[in-house]
Amino acid sequence: MSKLEKWQILNSKMVLDNPWCQVRQDEVKLPNGQIIDDYFVNIRPDIVLVLPITASREIIFVRQYRHGAENFFIELPAGRFDPTQESPEDAGMRELQEETGYVAQELRKIATLYDNPSKDNNQIHLYLAENVIKTGEQKLDITEEIEVILIPVESVLEKIAQGEISVSGSIAALLLGLKFITD
Known part of the structure; x- marks a missing residue:
């Protein structure tokens, strides 16, 4: 059984919302407790x-x-x-x-x-x-x-x-x- 854990999304917002390009900014809590407030995800088809x-x-x-x-x-x-x-x-x-x-x-x-x-x-x-x-x-x-x-x-x-x-x-x-x- 793996001990790896998913990142926890604390907050999420769309920072670019265009039909051809969408980018979401997530604030995430890592399994080690550290928080990253600017993790960007490309929303792609x-x-x-x-x-x-x-x-x-x-x-x-x-x-x-x-x-x-x-x-x-x-x-x-x-x-x-x-x-x-x-x-x-x-x-x-x-x-x-x-x-x-x-x-x-x-x-x-x-x-x-x-x-x-x-x-x-x-x-x-x-x-x-x-x-x-x-x-x-x-x-x-x-x-x-x-x-x-x-x-x-x-x-x-x-x-x-x-x-x-x-x-x-x-x-x-x-x-x-x-x-x-x-x-």
């Missing part, structure tokens, strides 16, 4: 991330500009969603189609992860979509400009090692998901 693979064993990636890092990145299709409004599976199907024009018959859950549990409260839901097919065009938001890239399964690990694929959520989905398709 859940994310769904899809590992889509065609029948010819190509993985569908998206390449897009990410302003926080001020660079272009090759990633798996992904997006935010509200779990009170739609399931992770429905959000994954929607994001795959919107960002790439590809659709899947079904999604298989890979894992649910936390990216930065020290400061962020959200989860990342990873799914595998096999035998995806292109059925239409992208349906992008005003902030999105996305290039669709197909990469053979056999080339993915090399692209990670070379730094061409460097986004942590995509790498986690790839490393966990490749086990499903090679078994």
Whole structure:
């Protein structure tokens, strides 16, 4: 039995409440009795991330500009969603189609992860979509400009090692998901 204890929240207030960014300031009491009055937590939406693979064993990636890092990145299709409004599976199907024009018959859950549990409260839901097919065009938001890239399964690990694929959520989905398709 673990002797670790949760932190006790003494007071909590929203210090930034914008639809795109929310930050909560907590006053917390640590198990050792010390009080921290300015622990900040990012309130973030859940994310769904899809590992889509065609029948010819190509993985569908998206390449897009990410302003926080001020660079272009090759990633798996992904997006935010509200779990009170739609399931992770429905959000994954929607994001795959919107960002790439590809659709899947079904999604298989890979894992649910936390990216930065020290400061962020959200989860990342990873799914595998096999035998995806292109059925239409992208349906992008005003902030999105996305290039669709197909990469053979056999080339993915090399692209990670070379730094061409460097986004942590995509790498986690790839490393966990490749086990499903090679078994």
